[in-house]
Amino acid sequence: MKKKDLISITDYTRNDYLRIMELAAEFEKNPNQNLLEGKVVASLFFEPSTRTRLSFETAISRLGGRIVGFSDSSSSSVTKGETLHDTIRMVSNYVDLIVMRHPIEGSARYASEVSKVPVINAGDGANQHPTQTLLDMYSIIKTQGRLDNLKIYMVGDLKYGRTVHSLIMALSEFEGQEFHFIAPPELAMPREYTQFLKEKNIPCYEYTDFTPEVIADADILYMTRVQKERFSDPIEYEKVKNVYILKNEMLKLTKDSLRILHPLPRVNEICTDVDSNPKAYYFTQALNGMYTREAIIAHTLGLK
Ligand code: CP
Numbered sequence: 001m002k003k004k005d006l007i008s009i010t011d012y013t014r015n016d017y018l019r020i021m022e023l024a025a026e027f028e029k030n031p032n033q034n035l036l037e038g039k040v041v042a043s044l045f046f047e048p049s050t051r052t053r054l055s056f057e058t059a060i061s062r063l064g065g066r067i068v069g070f071s072d073s074s075s076s077s078v079t080k081g082e083t084l085h086d087t088i089r090m091v092s093n094y095v096d097l098i099v100m101r102h103p104i105e106g107s108a109r110y111a112s113e114v115s116k117v118p119v120i121n122a123g124d125g126a127n128q129h130p131t132q133t134l135l136d137m138y139s140i141i142k143t144q145g146r147l148d149n150l151k152i153y154m155v156g157d158l159k160y161g162r163t164v165h166s167l168i169m170a171l172s173e174f175e176g177q178e179f180h181f182i183a184p185p186e187l188a189m190p191r192e193y194t195q196f197l198k199e200k201n202i203p204c205y206e207y208t209d210f211t212p213e214v215i216a217d218a219d220i221l222y223m224t225r226v227q228k229e230r231f232s233d234p235i236e237y238e239k240v241k242n243v244y245i246l247k248n249e250m251l252k253l254t255k256d257s258l259r260i261l262h263p264l265p266r267v268n269e270i271c272t273d274v275d276s277n278p279k280a281y282y283f284t285q286a287l288n289g290m291y292t293r294e295a296i297i298a299h300t301l302g303l304k
Pocket of ligand 1: 049052132263
């Protein structure tokens with residue numbers, strides 16, 4: 001049987017998305033299930049992470065599996081010059097599944113081509129973060145009751161923010177969407193994504209002003225951090241690092257049903273006075289990540 005990697009969100013069909021939503025809801029009701037008994041999962045993080053790594057490792061533990069790997073590649077033989085090819089070829093001899101984050105775009109696809117066992121992309125550079133997208137979708141369906149007919153406002157670093165790229169691709173599989181992109185010109189949504197939406201006849205609007213009036217009609221306000229680590233010139237980062245800051249008073253015109261998402265970590269783009277607003281959903285969103293990653297693992301290994 002062909003192994004089922006998750007490298008790009010487009011590796012999954014609309015039916016896969018819906019199946020993951022269903023499984024995540026099951027795992028939320030009953031997170032501890034011994035489906036991974038006797039199985040070993042490699043958790044290879046070549047780039048820092050808090051939520052993705054810990055929610056994956058918690059998901060594996062709750063499913064009764066064992067974890068090997070590293071959270072800092074400086075403790076691996078990469079420091080001696082070992083290539084990604086050789087690292088993955090070796091590790092895939094030991095384990096049943098590989099979860100990998102790497103700073104280079106395309107590295108996860110390359111790893112999947114070398115690996116004997118399925119690979120799940122936990123983020124490759126500014127390219128894709130498909131498991132974040134699935135947990136975002138689970139957060140949307142839980143809070144809005146649907147994945148279609150949504151007005152989605154994305155704010156901040158839409159150039160380097162890989163989570164927004166994957167989310168656009170996935171949500172475009174559902175009818176009636178309207179996308180609104182709020183970013184400074186330096187961090188605007190890359191043309192390939194606006195062009196993709198245009199070709200699918202999905203409306204998208206671009207703004208540089210981040211005001212209460214602009215966001216008044218949103219169902220989902222998806223805030224992002226300016227991705228400091230992706231800038232080659234620190235002066236360019238300094239120019240845009242404080243570009244948009246969401247304050248509680250800016251939410252007065254928004255719908256009661258609005259929910260604010262953020263993949264986290266946050267730096268300063270959401271003031272802490274927003275945290276106690278019932279529309280703030282980002283910490284629960286991160287919790288949803290654990291159930292969603294249990295669902296992804298079970299789906300990848302055909303355990304459900
Ligand atoms: N959302 C996300 O990917 O967070 P981490 O970088 O902490 O894993």
